[in-house]
Amino acid sequence: MKRSIGAQSLVQPCPVFIIGTYDEKGVPNMMNAAWGGICCSKPPCVQVSLRSATYTHHNIVNNKAFTVNIPSVTYVKEADYVGIYSGRSVKKFKETGLTPVKSTIVNAPIIEEFPMTLECELIHTLEIGLHTLFVGEIKDIKVDEAKIKDNVPDIAKTEPFIYDHASQSYFAIGKYLAKAFEVGKKK
Amino acid sequence: MKRSIGAQSLVQPCPVFIIGTYDEKGVPNMMNAAWGGICCSKPPCVQVSLRSATYTHHNIVNNKAFTVNIPSVTYVKEADYVGIYSGRSVKKFKETGLTPVKSTIVNAPIIEEFPMTLECELIHTLEIGLHTLFVGEIKDIKVDEAKIKDNVPDIAKTEPFIYDHASQSYFAIGKYLAKAFEVGKKK
Numbered sequence: 001m002k003r004s005i006g007a008q009s010l011v012q013p014c015p016v017f018i019i020g021t022y023d024e025k026g027v028p029n030m031m032n033a034a035w036g037g038i039c040c041s042k043p044p045c046v047q048v049s050l051r052s053a054t055y056t057h058h059n060i061v062n063n064k065a066f067t068v069n070i071p072s073v074t075y076v077k078e079a080d081y082v083g084i085y086s087g088r089s090v091k092k093f094k095e096t097g098l099t100p101v102k103s104t105i106v107n108a109p110i111i112e113e114f115p116m117t118l119e120c121e122l123i124h125t126l127e128i129g130l131h132t133l134f135v136g137e138i139k140d141i142k143v144d145e146a147k148i149k150d151n152v153p154d155i156a157k158t159e160p161f162i163y164d165h166a167s168q169s170y171f172a173i174g175k176y177l178a179k180a181f182e183v184g185k186k187k
Numbered sequence: 188m189k190r191s192i193g194a195q196s197l198v199q200p201c202p203v204f205i206i207g208t209y210d211e212k213g214v215p216n217m218m219n220a221a222w223g224g225i226c227c228s229k230p231p232c233v234q235v236s237l238r239s240a241t242y243t244h245h246n247i248v249n250n251k252a253f254t255v256n257i258p259s260v261t262y263v264k265e266a267d268y269v270g271i272y273s274g275r276s277v278k279k280f281k282e283t284g285l286t287p288v289k290s291t292i293v294n295a296p297i298i299e300e301f302p303m304t305l306e307c308e309l310i311h312t313l314e315i316g317l318h319t320l321f322v323g324e325i326k327d328i329k330v331d332e333a334k335i336k337d338n339v340p341d342i343a344k345t346e347p348f349i350y351d352h353a354s355q356s357y358f359a360i361g362k363y364l365a366k367a368f369e370v371g372k373k374k
Contacts, residue, residue, distance in 0.1 A: 002297070002304070002329040005338050009231035010328060012257050012303065012340060012347040013202060013360060014224065037201065037224025038352075039236040042317040044196035047234060049226040070199050076364050080371025095373075110189070116199065117189070126313055128322060130229035135315060141197060142189040151192050152353035153199060160199040161364055162349065165225075166339035168368060173200060174361030177263050177348055181355060184267025186282075 009035070013162035016079055016170065019048055020067035020100070020109040020117075021059035028093050028100035028109040030069070031056040032083025034163045035131060044138040046118055049131040055087035060134055064122040065106040068136070069114045072159040076170050105139045115144045115158040196222070200349035203266055203357065206235055207254035207287070207296040207304075208246035215280050215287035215296040217256070218243045219270025221350045222318060231325040233305055236318040242274035247321055251309040252293035255323070256301045259346040263357050292326045302331045302345040 014034040021029050033056075035049035046068055050057040060066050071079040078096045085092065093100050093109075100109035103119045110117045120136025127133075147157040161170050201221040208216050220243075222236040233255055237244040247253050258266040265283045272279065280287050280296075287296035290306045297304045307323025314320075334344040348357050 001332045002299075003332045003335060005328050005330050005335060005340070007231050007325050007327055008339070009225050009228045009233075009325065010339065011202060011204070011223075011225055011233060011255065011305065012342055012345055013200070013349060015198060015200060015202075017198070035225045035227070036198075037234070038196050038198055038222045039234060039320045040222070040315040040318040041196045041238075043315075044194050045315055045318075046196075046198060047224070047226060047320065051228075068198065073364060077370050080365065080367055080369070081373070082371070084368055084371050085373075112189075118198065124313060124315065126311060126322070128227040128230075128232055128311065131227040131232075133226045133234065133322070135313070135320070138194050138196065140194055141192050143192050145188045145190045148190060148192060152195070152197065153192070155199055155351045155354060155356075155358070158199055162200060162360060163367060164342045164360075167342060169342075169366055170364040170370075171342070172361035172364055173349060173351075174359035177260060177357040177359055178267065179356055180267055180350060181271055182267070183264050183357075184269070184271050186268070186272075 010165055012164060014165055016161055016163050017048060018069040018071055018079055019056050020069055020111060021056050022063060023059050029055055029087035030082045030092050032079055045135050046138055047133050047135050049133045051130055052132055060122060063107045065108045066120050066136055067108045067110055068118040069111040070116040070160050071114050073161050073172050115147045116153050117142045197352055199351060201352055203348055203350050204235060205256040205258055205266055206243050207256055207298060208243050209250060210246050216242055216274035217269045217279055219266055226322060232322050233325055234320050234322050236320045238317055239319055247309060250294045252295045253307050253323055254295045254297055255305040256298040257303040257347050258301050260348050260359050302334045303340050304329045
């Protein structure tokens with residue numbers, strides 16, 4: 001028996017995207033965004049949705065570029081930190097000790113310590129309400145050499161985690177369940 | 188040391204959204220969509236991105252409504268099945284034995300056996316490339332009574348799973364890591 005819980009911005013699970021940008025002075029910033037996901041295969045695109053009040057929103061509008069960095073479980077504290085404070089008042093790279101490396105492809109910083117980074121160029125902006133949806137074309141993906149398997153990131157080694165908005169908690173990825181496009185095939 | 192793996196539509200992790208729609212004859216359909224995510228808090232909105240070749244795309248354009256159903260790990264086989272075959276050639280509810288219940292709020296079916304359903308009204312359509320991005324305003328969420336805790340779905344009971352596009356595999360949610368907006372706080 002199902003019950004209404006009202007209109008809420010809830011799905012399970014949400015990703016943990018750390019968005020990298022530069023401000024006008026070239027100061028690198030990063031913020032935690034759970035409102036996002038892949039939104040096209042050709043060209044490969046990802047959407048991130050941000051409040052206009054955020055510094056990252058301001059930076060994306062200015063630079064038309066951003067990175068989506070995927071943190072490993074070992075960086076849960078840093079990932080949470082960059083979602084609490086604003087780049088307007090703190091230098092988050094300095095505070096966390098994480099290293100910004102300038103992308104050679106887009107005008108945005110790559111977080112060196114995180115295993116995987118999508119380098120994105122802004123191609124669409126959609127005003128929805130409290131949030132603006134930014135569509136970034138993924139121009140390249142950089143992955144730690146040791147965490148690549150068959151030219152894609154090996155999830156057992158990148159060790160991403162998820163955000164559950166319902167409980168406002170982070171969870172690791174659990175056990176392997178099944179092969180997609182396979183387990184559901186009619187024999 | 189990071190290495191380029193090229194421009195691919197890859198993030199880790201992706202959600203498993205089962206999109207419910209009706210066709211012109213009122214036949215319920217469902218498909219598996221990994222390209223999606225929350226995209227606004229006010230109004231609460233979710234985006235799903237689909238190829239125009241899919242039957243679901245056709246149904247959303249016609250009805251301007253859809254549901255986003257979150258399957259539990261016990262339904263990994265059914266979730267995968269609805270991502271392999273097209274509603275143009277098979278009646279997926281009949282084939283899987285899942286039960287479509289008409290939403291009283293939007294013109295789309297709720298999958299009864301799944302723990303959680305977002306009832307969405309189409310408010311924006313953005314053509315990106317191979318995929319069309321649909322923004323649905325979440326008009327209500329229905330959750331199994333037994334899986335609600337403090338008016339939100341309890342992830343320990345809804346038991347959603349994730350899709351890893353890199354390995355084309357499904358994984359369960361793993362162990363609790365930390366409280367968001369808390370673990371990263373500067374003391």
